[in-house]
Amino acid sequence: MNKTKRTEIFERLKAANPAPKTELEYGSSFELLIAVILSAQATDVGVNKATRKLYPVANTPQAILDLGEDGLKEYVKTIGLYNSKAANIIKTCRALIEKYDGEVPSTREELLALPGVGRKTANVVLNTAFGQAAMAVDTHIYRVSNRTGIAPGKTVRAVEDRLMRLVPKAFLQDAHHWLILHGRYVCKARTPLCADCSIVDLCEYRHKTHVSSKDTTT
Numbered sequence: 040m041n042k043t044k045r046t047e048i049f050e051r052l053k054a055a056n057p058a059p060k061t062e063l064e065y066g067s068s069f070e071l072l073i074a075v076i077l078s079a080q081a082t083d084v085g086v087n088k089a090t091r092k093l094y095p096v097a098n099t100p101q102a103i104l105d106l107g108e109d110g111l112k113e114y115v116k117t118i119g120l121y122n123s124k125a126a127n128i129i130k131t132c133r134a135l136i137e138k139y140d141g142e143v144p145s146t147r148e149e150l151l152a153l154p155g156v157g158r159k160t161a162n163v164v165l166n167t168a169f170g171q172a173a174m175a176v177d178t179h180i181y182r183v184s185n186r187t188g189i190a191p192g193k194t195v196r197a198v199e200d201r202l203m204r205l206v207p208k209a210f211l212q213d214a215h216h217w218l219i220l221h222g223r224y225v226c227k228a229r230t231p232l233c234a235d236c237s238i239v240d241l242c243e244y245r246h247k248t249h250v251s252s253k254d255t256t257t
Contacts, residue, residue: 040188040243042207048189048238049210052217055237059216061167064090068143068168069135070098072153075160076128081118089115100132100141127155145169162199162215172211174202179222180215186226188243189218 062083065071070090077086093114097103103111108129115121131153135141143164144150150161162175174180176199184190190201206214225232233239233247 042205044241045189045205046207046210048187048241049207049214049217051237051241052221053210053213056217056220059213059220061163061216062220063087066094067098068164069100069141070094071168072131072143072156072160072164073103073128075163076131076155077115077118077124079124079157079160080120085118089118100135103128103132104136124155130154131156143168145171147173158196158199166212166215170212172203174199174206174215175219176202177219178228179226180218182228183218183222183226186231186242186244187238 061071063071063074063078064087065074074086074090077089093111096114097106097111106114108125111125111128112121115125118124134153135143139149144153145165145168147158147161147165150156150164151158159175159177162173165171165173166175176184176195180202181192181195181198184192184198184202190198190205192198192201202214202218203211210217221238225236231244231248233242233244236242239247
């Protein structure tokens with residue numbers, strides 16, 4: 040895919056959604072960090088249901104530590120892998136208090152040192168909480184990047200690196216959100232809604248469908 044076509048894709052995505060945002064609900068960088076840790080192999084909808092109950096009770100590192108691991112599990116037990124996630128969140132809260140005065144650090148290296156924080160989680164926090172150009176490649180972004188030809192790659196990291204290099208700078212800050220939302224609601228895994236896609240004429244996917252959104256639920 041050439042630069043002109045790639046630019047046009049992001050111009051259209053921006054026109055349709057000028058200020059894209061994560062669908063995770065949060066009110067601080069700490070709340071976002073915890074929500075993203077919980078979101079691994081889970082839906083944003085499921086995470087939001089849990090945090091709506093958790094955050095009014097505990098939304099700081101110390102408050103979650105005060106709950107204790109068992110207490111935290113009561114709030115997140117509806118989320119997949121909640122046992123290991125709760126254990127990691129407790130460890131992360133302790134590290135934030137001991138090393139960062141309870142604040143979420145703003146560098147990838149520091150974030151990656153926190154228990155339960157991988158590269159994708161770190162990139163979400165860097166991009167969404169701190170406004171840094173970072174690309175958190177999940178299954179949706181990986182699929183859209185490969186299908187469309189925007190930034191094909193055989194691994195998540197390869198796609199991330201190509202996106203960071205190939206996405207025009209003017210769109211880099213919000214590209215992560217545009218791509219994830221496009222993959223979640225239009226360029227779906229099993230049956231992409233090509234008939235409803237704003238970039239279908241620019242997409243290089245060979246197996247386009249003609250399915251209307253009227254026939255498929257989100």
